[in-house]
Amino acid sequence: MSKFNGYDSLARVYRLIEFLAFGRALECARFHHFARLRDRRHILLLGDGDGRGLALACRLAPRARITSLDSSPGMIARARRRLDPADHGRVTFVCADALGTDFPTATYDAVTTLFFLDCFSTEQTHSLVGRLQPSLTPDALWLHADFTLPPRGPARLRARAWLTLMFAFFRWQTGLAVRALPPSEELLQAAGFHRLAGSSWQGGFIRSVVFSPNQSVT
Numbered sequence: 001m002s003k004f005n006g007y008d009s010l011a012r013v014y015r016l017i018e019f020l021a022f023g024r025a026l027e028c029a030r031f032h033h034f035a036r037l038r039d040r041r042h043i044l045l046l047g048d049g050d051g052r053g054l055a056l057a058c059r060l061a062p063r064a065r066i067t068s069l070d071s072s073p074g075m076i077a078r079a080r081r082r083l084d085p086a087d088h089g090r091v092t093f094v095c096a097d098a099l100g101t102d103f104p105t106a107t108y109d110a111v112t113t114l115f116f117l118d119c120f121s122t123e124q125t126h127s128l129v130g131r132l133q134p135s136l137t138p139d140a141l142w143l144h145a146d147f148t149l150p151p152r153g154p155a156r157l158r159a160r161a162w163l164t165l166m167f168a169f170f171r172w173q174t175g176l177a178v179r180a181l182p183p184s185e186e187l188l189q190a191a192g193f194h195r196l197a198g199s200s201w202q203g204g205f206i207r208s209v210v211f212s213p214n215q216s217v218t
């Protein structure tokens, strides 16, 4: 089995690679529901990457404390550089493996997993969802974006080809061991989260979904 080396080697070029492969589709999916963060007070950005999500979360949620967690020091360095100096006091960077992190109880009223859960197997995703659940407040929002396999047709064939290519690329560059997407949305729903809103791009290949433990939260 290959050793996971992390995303440092991709930190500088990640945005360019994403744009060359998918144009603006990932950016659209990533931020499609971000306006919902406006009144949130404590936001956890998991696998935050190069800090584009962090910068927008800071602008949209001016009163929030924000924890940005990523296992790649290179990604965190880029996120730190992107941050407005005025926001330094309310942002905490955590360089850690999300799978081994203890999250504080009933703390976050929003969490984001943007093109992040596809780094994990079904078992790992299930475990992560279970460990995060107690750290969320009852009205918390979970903003999730990721690739999914469309149910049928040419879109499914195209998605399969892209996923094979992407998993091979990330295995080569980072040592990522997984070879298939976890059923993240199903795992969240099975854990008791309600799907409040969802949008798709590229025939259902790219998804952006909002979940919450509370069905009536807006």
Ligand SMILES: C[S@@+](CC[C@H](N)C(=O)[O-])C[C@H]1O[C@@H](n2cnc3c(N)ncnc32)[C@H](O)[C@@H]1O
Binding pocket: 006, 007, 008, 030, 046, 047, 048, 049, 050, 053, 069, 070, 071, 072, 075, 096, 097, 098, 099, 113, 114, 115, 116, 119
């Ligand atoms: C595909 S990138 C997505 C980054 C960002 N969320 C975005 O939308 O651009 C996945 C990110 O998750 C981080 N990551 C991967 N496995 C991780 C883990 N076990 N714990 C914490 N971060 C991890 C990587 O370093 C990388 O920054």
